[in-house]
Amino acid sequence: MAEQRIKAGVYGASGYAGQDVVEILSKHPCAELIFATSSTYAGQEVPFTSLSYIPPEQAPLDQVQVVFLALPHGVSAQVAKQALDLGVRVVDLSADFRLDTPELYREWYGHAHPYPELLPVPYGLPEINRDHLRDVKLIAAPGCYPTTTILGLYPLLKAGWLIPGRPVIVDAKSGVSGAGRDPKPNLHFVEVYGNFSPYSVGRSHRHVPEIEQEIRKIDPKVGTLIFTPHLLPLDRGLMASLYVELADGHNSGEVQALYGQTYGDEALVKVLPAGQLATLKHVVRNNTCAISITPATERFVLITSVTDNLRKGAAGQAVQDFNLMFGLPETMGLM
Amino acid sequence: MAEQRIKAGVYGASGYAGQDVVEILSKHPCAELIFATSSTYAGQEVPFTSLSYIPPEQAPLDQVQVVFLALPHGVSAQVAKQALDLGVRVVDLSADFRLDTPELYREWYGHAHPYPELLPVPYGLPEINRDHLRDVKLIAAPGCYPTTTILGLYPLLKAGWLIPGRPVIVDAKSGVSGAGRDPKPNLHFVEVYGNFSPYSVGRSHRHVPEIEQEIRKIDPKVGTLIFTPHLLPLDRGLMASLYVELADGHNSGEVQALYGQTYGDEALVKVLPAGQLATLKHVVRNNTCAISITPATERFVLITSVTDNLRKGAAGQAVQDFNLMFGLPETMGLM
């Protein structure tokens, strides 16, 4: 039985997203974790496994069928190329393959894309893009803010109910693990404790172009994103509060039903009943996105969309992508 | 010297706002705390003083010149009336005198206002209403959400720069002390810890009519409030993220200067330099409001306004009102 499992490696496995990929894979009935890399913690035990972290350059790429890359952008593309050249499939959790064009990548990441010939890459948001993820070699798993925001907007975008050109306001709040495990002054416990702070506001966060690219594919007339991320004093969980305005002919009271229909068959997106409000406790440590709808005025709607930034916002979704990539049941190991 | 101090009593002094009123008064050079009431903690020591809490019905109203009421709405109006009849001045921190008409009060609080003849009462937001607070007998100190929101909007409202009739979006986040000290299931440590949750969303929070009443006095053409309060997993601090749209002829790049001019002389409102962002650490445990301005698009602006909900949002502001009421320097005891 174990021989039939899909052999997987995880790069960047000691980071927060990497740790969750390992944890999920360790309980996945059709995956077998072969290696987990970490430059910083090489030699130490890998939680949930009997492995030790190895340096990335020692990873036995030829012994696996797939790798998960939880690496910094720039680094990730290099390893992806190396893996693909060996016939190893790749689920990339970095930003390296999320933007469709090398021009956009250069604009936001400050250097040329190393492998523009690989672009565009299927965007791994299964609820929207499932049909393009089956049996592919490379998937770009979305970031946590984009996942939470796009899933929150998707039914309205798809139905074309938003006023063309009106800005979409996204007031977002993320737990600290979203900022990574590297020690930085602003992530010191004492700095975060008792504080709540915005950062990269307006249109400066690197997730803005990723979100805009994807929502425009669904509704080309959607307006500009106004995106305000904040740092919450907790470890995991992400909320996107979405303020949108409906076009003529639509009423905020109809939105609840639209969401129920759109997501009725989705196992990992829960539309809460009218009157209930999405909170982080709905999603922390599970692999779902929860959404609540609040009509604010006749034409304005508040959509509250929440995920665990390390699960549906990163590792859980990466495994969901992996399941699609290998033809497994989509939610295997995730329920 | 001590004889010349203004003799004060505090009702509801064991609640969170009441505790801060006591702490501030204990260090105020021109105030002398005569009594502090608490039904629940009667007999126990009052921190920062040599007093013990007394039951409210034992309070020696005839020995003070002023009382601060940090009581539940409904109860507060009764004590206020009693004090006023004895010639004792009142700074009321409850909601009982904030709404200008008995009709509005009944609509939002579910019972008739007990003393409609006292309405309207001067609204104790000094930066906006200073001239109506000097030497008066009764002041309605504003709530924490209204203070933070109105101060954040005031320069734009006063200048008339907002598009008439467009909704004003307020995504607000408050520390738990804003919900009071009474034990409730949703305030249990375990329920709040690691969570972040919206409540009373849309237009259902009781601070909505208070805010709308006041902002319409400044700009009668201002649109509807869309108000989303959230509970932050920390003890004190409040942020209002305000999304507004400018009318023709105005540009988001001009807003920074407008705020600088409007608040240039204010000791307790700090407009942060362009590029800096307001966080809770700017205001927790002090008596100021801090505001940052972020142009989001040419016409949309994000205003981030923060206070300590127990200080500039409650007790600090009440003492600021007291200073004005008695002709003392406005910031005495608050810097």
Next chain:
Amino acid sequence: MAEQRIKAGVYGASGYAGQDVVEILSKHPCAELIFATSSTYAGQEVPFTSLSYIPPEQAPLDQVQVVFLALPHGVSAQVAKQALDLGVRVVDLSADFRLDTPELYREWYGHAHPYPELLPVPYGLPEINRDHLRDVKLIAAPGCYPTTTILGLYPLLKAGWLIPGRPVIVDAKSGVSGAGRDPKPNLHFVEVYGNFSPYSVGRSHRHVPEIEQEIRKIDPKVGTLIFTPHLLPLDRGLMASLYVELADGHNSGEVQALYGQTYGDEALVKVLPAGQLATLKHVVRNNTCAISITPATERFVLITSVTDNLRKGAAGQAVQDFNLMFGLPETMGLM
């Protein structure tokens, strides 16, 4: 297959320990949850299941083979009796059956034991008492402090290495969920946040007689317990720091090996390698106890023992008891 599952009910299922019993059972391959009671939340959804909470008096006792009682002491004994009379087995998480004699129960709980004829009841600490738990009708699952303390002391007690009569010092720290879900003033978020506080110190905590009773069974010459519980500002996790003195002929350097031998075959007790220190992160959300040993002087040893107070300290251990009771593999559903 489902027909062969053991049908179980959970009383007090909305409390923190009860919630974890439900969660573990929902994933247990040989258990089927038939009902979950809650007086406070009757009618609401039971997380991890498709059930709704029912009032305890409506529980269909005749449809289950076993009940888990996560009820207040006093109440629990009543339901246990009722179940046993119907032939339903009982794993009791309350204190009602932990003390061996009615006299001790009356001394610590202030009222007569309602069913003294049921005492003594097998004490459900499998690592120590496994042989008395197989196929029994009623098990008294230990409290969180006793589990963590007794497991931390067991190898030394069993080996008889402690100086007879010397006090055993237990400086213990617990997350807030150990205090239950009922809202109380001292459990309000604002009271706990940023604080750390001892309570029921000296020898006044109700877990003292339970611990002393059990450790004396292992080593009758063991000294008095000096027990200091503290409240940690976090949701779950419990640490017992045990300071003990070795008798002549024993050296603190030998203790590590003793613990390794004693617990070498235990799946749910992990003795950390010398030099590593037990922390809450070792155990939170899993069903193990982790122990580290630090020789402090030649004769004094610090044992650091940690559990998740809701798992190995309550629900996880109750399911371990259940597994033994029904002849299932002891760690089923717990790894």
Next chain:
Amino acid sequence: MAEQRIKAGVYGASGYAGQDVVEILSKHPCAELIFATSSTYAGQEVPFTSLSYIPPEQAPLDQVQVVFLALPHGVSAQVAKQALDLGVRVVDLSADFRLDTPELYREWYGHAHPYPELLPVPYGLPEINRDHLRDVKLIAAPGCYPTTTILGLYPLLKAGWLIPGRPVIVDAKSGVSGAGRDPKPNLHFVEVYGNFSPYSVGRSHRHVPEIEQEIRKIDPKVGTLIFTPHLLPLDRGLMASLYVELADGHNSGEVQALYGQTYGDEALVKVLPAGQLATLKHVVRNNTCAISITPATERFVLITSVTDNLRKGAAGQAVQDFNLMFGLPETMGLM
């Protein structure tokens, strides 16, 4: 008036202890802050002042009468020497002058003491050593663990009530600010959040020799220290739980009175009434030490001693030392 103020400089002013020195001095009626150094934050505003941080090498030492050194050990001694040579007095918050002999310093800090001729230096614990702090040129301000531990033990040590040679058990818990502001992996918010962990246990922490040196001066027969520090998931506050055994002829019931007598005249040490327990909330953000006494058995006593590690455990005590050094009222600026 301002001319008569004592001109002071603070080195290491952006660290957590340094920040609190600056805050206290900014409100001190007889001190004037002339400069505040920071290598990392040079150029940025110094909170509570109108100054900007300057690099340490630009500090105008010739313009001040005293410097506070909140620097790493090793660095601190260099600046102290430089200041003393210029006739500037020094309150040193580092460990450089706390150990009385160069031999002990080398043993614990791994390098030779640079200025052994300056040793021993008066140890700045005023409640014990007040008479040796008046009008001196250099004071070694104690660490946070030593302050809290020694004040907790002092009355028993001074009275000679402890059994000679018996170990003193100190189970200590500190907020994260005690570990400094430098970003380190183990101080990352996510690592600390929800965790509680011992570190440097047994007799390995660098505060052990400092504590033992000082308690032996008070009671030369006192036993070995068994010292277990833990990291609490909060920003500030320190508790030392002290377990001690009384010699023949003394009873744990007499200890409360002994402490009341010993500390009866101390403004900054509060002995709580019998039955009350010291918690962090008693001391956070003030300059006191609070102590509670619990008789555990006839001969064993638990002393719970708490401070704010940045106040009475660092900055507050340094200013108390400064007051003594310059003949000012000892608690000036600290109440």
